[in-house]
Amino acid sequence: MNRRADLGAFLRSRRARIRPEDAGIRGFGERRRVPGLRREEVAQLAGVSADYYTRFEQGRAENASDAIVDAVARALRLDAVETGHLHRLVRAGGGPLPTPVQQVRPGLRRLMDSMPHTPAYVVGRRTDVLAWNAPMAAMMIDFAALPPERLNKAWLVFCHEELRSRFVDREAKARDIVGYLRLDLGRHPGDPAYPALIGELSDASPEFRRLWEQQEIREKTHGSYHLRHPAVGEFTVAYESLTLPGDSDQTLVTYTAEEGSPSQAALHVLAELAELAELAERPLAPAVPGPGVS
Incomplete structure (x- = not known):
């Protein structure tokens, strides 16, 4: 840019x-x-x-x-x-900079997988979705089914109808993601991948174009969203965004619900659905012959 x-x-x-x-x-009535x-x-x-x-x-x-x-x-x-x-x-100054490939540490992936009832994902520069756990996929969409170039939260919010439908207040989510993307652009003014993404979104979504022109800036560290899912109906989750040590361009985002609330029950149901889906995808173990069977 x-x-x-x-x-x-x-x-x-x-x-x-x-x-x-x-x-x-004081303008003294001047136009x-x-x-x-x-x-x-x-x-x-x-x-x-x-x-x-x-x-x-x-x-x-x-x-x-x-x-x-x-x-x-x-x-x-x-x-x-x-x-x-x-x-x-x-x-800011200087010309375009090379865009390094972002890698998620194996330990961080294991950490997310160890939270069976807590949806979590890692977001990187440009709102790229870098990693996620099974509860997150169950709550939002099957990220693994997307082509790699579409693993981007901003693109999903404006151009993927299934993910858009998860947010009861779509306008609020759209404003959040645009404000954060503009803030992130300010942190990486020489990265040529940003204008490419912004140009694509502007061409694909009049809503994005309208919100981008408003110049809003938003830092999303915590908050809540009211979601809608075909399996459990409407529920509310609180999110926490944690900047990761060792890479300030990666953020771990987790979603939880109030203890004992219907929203927490909804998250548990989604987690169980995620577990069942994982079991269905695992190959069956070969049968072990019993005693005396050759």
């Missing part, structure tokens, strides 16, 4: 959402051609010149200090996640 274009689009979107009166700026704050008003709030802020928004202030970036963030009322994203956009 183009760093300057991304930075400018992000800052313009944040200017547009702040009403001048909320920032203590404004654009919503939100003007560049010179952001400059005033940040304590820099209007010319400097214009160059900053255009991506021509690569040597801006952390203090100036933080001042702009305060002027635009950015939260902690958005402020971090702004710092990454300002500092």
Whole structure:
């Protein structure tokens, strides 16, 4: 992606959402051609010149200090996640970088397999689905049946109807995944795989295109989703996202339900279905002859 274009689009979107009166700026009834704050008003709030802020928004202030970036963030009322994203956009530079192949450690796979009633998966850069356990496949979809290039959470959320149908509030899930993907793009601005994915999703999904243009940023560390499954009906799960030591680009996501709740019972049923499916796929062991049988 183009760093300057991304930075400018992000800052313009944040200017547009702040009403001048909320920032203590009096317009005396004047008509404004654009919503939100003007560049010179952001400059005033940040304590820099209007010319400097214009160059900053255009991506021509690569040597801006952390203090100036933080001042702009305060002027635009950015939260902690958005402020971090702004710092990454300002500092990003260089050309396309090679995309290393992500590998999931065998021990991590064993850890997920040791949780028979807890759906879990590992997500990597670009929301690629790197590994999962049987309960996760039972709760969502059969990931193993997908071609490798389709093992991507963003693509599944927007282009795979079976997985989309799992979320009762599809709009909320769609916003979450777009916000996280944009945040992840800010962490890897030189990776050419991101614009390829974003271009594909924009062509395939008007919904994705609409949400992407809104410039929202989201860090998903924990929360809950209301799901729907043909085998158990509707239920609610809480998720925890844990960044893995040794590879900050990999995140282990687990799903649980409140102890003794109908949702926990639903997870147990799905886990049992997953176990039965695994047993059905295992080859039968050869019969062992009994005593005296030759």
